[in-house]
Amino acid sequence: MKHRAAVxxxxxxxxxxxxxxxxxxxxxxxxxxxxxxxxxxxxxxIDAVVVGKAPDLFEGVxxxxxxxxxxxxxxxxxxxxxxxxxxxxxATGIVAASLVQSxxxxxxxxxxxxxxxxxxxxxxxxxxxxxSMPVLAGAGGYFAPHIRSYIRRSEAPAHIGAMVAAKDRRxxxxxxxxxxxxxxxTMEKVLASPMLWDPVRYDETCPSSDGACxxxxxxxxxxxxxSQPVAWIRATAMRTEPTMFSGKDHVNPRAGADAAAAxxxxxxxxxxxxxIDAxxxxxxxxxxxxxxxxxxxxAQPGRGWRLTESGATEIGGQIPVNPSGGVLSSNPIGASGLxxxxxxxxxxxxxxxxxxVPGARTALxxxxxxGSQYFSMWVVGDTPG
Amino acid sequence: MTDVxxxxxxxxxxxxxSPATTNGVEMLVPIFGEVFEATGLAKDDIDxxxxxxxxxxxxxxxxxxxxxxxxxxxxxxxxxxxxxDGAWALYEAWLKILTGEAEIALAYGFGKSSAGNLRxxxxxxxxxxxxxxxxxxSVSVAALQARxxxxxxxxxxxxxxxxxxxxxxxxxxxxKAVRPRSDGSRSAVDLLAEPYVADPLRAHxxxxxxxxxxxxxxxxxxxxxxxxxxxxxITGFEHRIDSAALGARDLTTSPxxxxxxxxxxxxxxxxxxxxxxxxxQEIILRNALCLGDEVRISPSGGALAGNPMFAAGLxxxxxxxxEIMAGRADVALGHATSGPxxxxxxxxxxxxx
Numbered sequence: 001m002k003h004r005a006a007v008x009x010x011x012x013x014x015x016x017x018x019x020x021x022x023x024x025x026x027x028x029x030x031x032x033x034x035x036x037x038x039x040x041x042x043x044x045x046i047d048a049v050v051v052g053k054a055p056d057l058f059e060g061v062x063x064x065x066x067x068x069x070x071x072x073x074x075x076x077x078x079x080x081x082x083x084x085x086x087x088x089x090x091a092t093g094i095v096a097a098s099l100v101q102s103x104x105x106x107x108x109x110x111x112x113x114x115x116x117x118x119x120x121x122x123x124x125x126x127x128x129x130x131x132s133m134p135v136l137a138g139a140g141g142y143f144a145p146h147i148r149s150y151i152r153r154s155e156a157p158a159h160i161g162a163m164v165a166a167k168d169r170r171x172x173x174x175x176x177x178x179x180x181x182x183x184x185x186t187m188e189k190v191l192a193s194p195m196l197w198d199p200v201r202y203d204e205t206c207p208s209s210d211g212a213c214x215x216x217x218x219x220x221x222x223x224x225x226x227s228q229p230v231a232w233i234r235a236t237a238m239r240t241e242p243t244m245f246s247g248k249d250h251v252n253p254r255a256g257a258d259a260a261a262a263x264x265x266x267x268x269x270x271x272x273x274x275x276i277d278a279x280x281x282x283x284x285x286x287x288x289x290x291x292x293x294x295x296x297x298x299a300q301p302g303r304g305w306r307l308t309e310s311g312a313t314e315i316g317g318q319i320p321v322n323p324s325g326g327v328l329s330s331n332p333i334g335a336s337g338l339x340x341x342x343x344x345x346x347x348x349x350x351x352x353x354x355x356x357v358p359g360a361r362t363a364l365x366x367x368x369x370x371g372s373q374y375f376s377m378w379v380v381g382d383t384p385g
Numbered sequence: 386m387t388d389v390x391x392x393x394x395x396x397x398x399x400x401x402x403s404p405a406t407t408n409g410v411e412m413l414v415p416i417f418g419e420v421f422e423a424t425g426l427a428k429d430d431i432d433x434x435x436x437x438x439x440x441x442x443x444x445x446x447x448x449x450x451x452x453x454x455x456x457x458x459x460x461x462x463x464x465x466x467x468x469x470d471g472a473w474a475l476y477e478a479w480l481k482i483l484t485g486e487a488e489i490a491l492a493y494g495f496g497k498s499s500a501g502n503l504r505x506x507x508x509x510x511x512x513x514x515x516x517x518x519x520x521x522x523s524v525s526v527a528a529l530q531a532r533x534x535x536x537x538x539x540x541x542x543x544x545x546x547x548x549x550x551x552x553x554x555x556x557x558x559x560x561k562a563v564r565p566r567s568d569g570s571r572s573a574v575d576l577l578a579e580p581y582v583a584d585p586l587r588a589h590x591x592x593x594x595x596x597x598x599x600x601x602x603x604x605x606x607x608x609x610x611x612x613x614x615x616x617x618x619i620t621g622f623e624h625r626i627d628s629a630a631l632g633a634r635d636l637t638t639s640p641x642x643x644x645x646x647x648x649x650x651x652x653x654x655x656x657x658x659x660x661x662x663x664x665x666q667e668i669i670l671r672n673a674l675c676l677g678d679e680v681r682i683s684p685s686g687g688a689l690a691g692n693p694m695f696a697a698g699l700x701x702x703x704x705x706x707x708e709i710m711a712g713r714a715d716v717a718l719g720h721a722t723s724g725p726x727x728x729x730x731x732x733x734x735x736x737x738x
Binding site for chain 1: 386387434439440441444445446447449450451453454458459460461462463464465466467468469473476477480481483484485486506507509510511512513514517623624625626627628629630640641644723724725728729
């Protein structure tokens with residue numbers, strides 16, 4: 001039997017390219033303390049801790065959760081460490097939700113982080129393991145051909161990516177925690193920035209960030225005891241497919257579509273574009289907004305870019321996407337998924353401040369990872385549903 | 386709470402130097418086939434998959450991504466991964482069944498420990514600012530722990546050697562144990578005549594560097610009853626972690642194992658498969674779990690007969706479940722550990738019903 005679970009509080013760090021003022025533990029604790037304060041929960045009330053981050057080689061620390069046990073108040077408690085590539089932040093939220101939904105625990109702390117300045121993520125991705133296709137210099141080169149394929153299939157105009165980037169950077173300027181805050185960013189400026197991986201320009205690319213995100217989840221009794229508004233977890237979904245195989249569709253991967261279909265069914269949502277008020281979608285390169293709008297079922301295949309072009313994904317539009325500024329404004333890789341999940345919760349609890357979508361009651365958090373092969377997502381709402 | 390049982394287990398033979406790649410596929414495909422044949426299940430019957438492995442062991446980012454190729458994950462599967470021993474993947478799989486999202490779940494773990502210098506690789510698990518830069522290796526850290534127990538009078542070198550003698554004899558009867566380490570011909574006196582590897586640890590005190598993999602299948606309620614004659618029902622599944630500060634805890638005890646064991650009902654076990662990569666750690670665990678002399682310890686030979694990193698803990702649970710499924714025990718315990726000097730411990734108590 002599935003028990004109800006809710007987000008009692010969220011917290012995140014100020015994301016920067018180098019957080020030299022804190023250790024890895026200090027970074028995680030900054031997010032955890034904010035989440036605990038937001039939830040009105042003491043660290044002694046936490047039953048278990050779930051830690052998520054992307055590859056250990058990004059910091060050069062093997063299984064850093066072992067060392068983080070003290071800083072995160074986990075000594076004497078259960079601690080789990082999740083790693084599902086770029087989707088790990090989302091998976092961390094889902095594993096934490098499982099701890100409550102299974103009836104095993106009452107209150108759980110989930111923390112996800114990346115401190116990219118400790119090492120060099122691009123080169124950590126650029127080793128050549130035997131029998132695997134090398135990623136070469138970072139993720140942009142890997143994904144650019146998929147974007148070109150999308151543009152060709154959908155006949156999208158060339159400026160759509162720049163529209164997404166300008167919107168997300170302007171949204172980021174409304175988010176006090178965002179790494180990049182560019183209130184005056186325009187499509188023209190994006191189009192004038194240097195080309196990195198055709199068709200992805202410099203300003204259409206996520207930054208490398210140090211940062212952490214934390215959420216406190218609770219069961220129904222803990223949620224009802226909270227003096228704060230809570231975000232009820234309506235549904236979660238995870239799906240995986242291989243990186244490479246004959247028939248793989250990198251533009252519209254089936255694992256993402258299957259996860260979305262399962263998510264909407266479990267949440268009782270029949271028309272996502274009408275029933276979702278805000279969507280935090282993992283968009284590390286601008287063009288993934290229209291691609292994922294289609295993969296998630298907000299638009300028919302080939303028509304996602306029309307939603308973007310119409311302004312529907314702006315705050316105040318039909319389906320605001322990444323009101324927080326998204327991954328394009330802050331990318332502490334391991335935390336980026338949990339940030340999407342936490343921002344969705346912030347929207348339905350009315351705690352999103354300057355980037356609040358007015359009246360948001362139901363929101364999506366989404367993450368993906370690997371070679372567009374790991375997907376994790378949740379729907380949260382202001383009522384249990 | 387939903388009843389959940391172990392209904393299947395398979396493990397790759399422990400090898401000192403496997404020719405397999407670090408992504409686990411070559412070790413996993415045969416044991417997936419083995420466990421499916423034994424249970425009558427197929428890939429499509431698995432509602433949830435969860436794996437445990439380590440990027441640092443493989444020396445590359447995202448090593449588990451390639452392991453998915455062993456599943457044949459298309460159509461896409463519901464799947465997750467922990468950067469921990471597969472025992473914790475089994476814990477996540479157990480949660481997924483309790484939520485009702487899955488009825489049958491498969492957990493696997495794999496590790497090619499020989500790919501690098503293991504004791505040096507494991508140094509990177511230590512505090513990255515204050516301890517890891519000194520490169521204390523995992524065997525030396527365990528030696529400090531063994532020395533602390535000797536000095537405190539908690540164990541003797543003879544008792545440590547007796548653990549090795551029993552393990553080697555049991556390992557000789559386990560076709561999956563690492564050869565030639567597993568042999569029953571040497572006495573404690575013989576072993577104590579050997580030189581130290583890291584004083585006070587001798588070679589027989591340390592688990593062999595082992596490549597391997599393991600898989601365990603869980604099923605809920607009636608599905609378990611239909612799939613196995615004698616399912617190993619999980620009646621206690623708990624894990625805890627201790628402080629990472631080696632100087633801040635009493636290394637001769639294991640509070641996390643004691644707490645997890647008490648919560649899981651460890652003291653009722655008739656047989657216990659303990660994941661003790663060093664002889665003195667078995668003594669610590671027996672004390673922490675209140676396992677008396679009547680409890681049969683690690684009939685498989687335990688981790689000293691084969692310690693595939695990130696699979697050995699899961700293999701302990703699978704081996705303990707096998708004791709129940711085969712009718713040799715009614716209550717069995719599987720244990721997994723992670724981190725330096727037994728920092729993190731997991732206990733899974735299983736019973737026949």
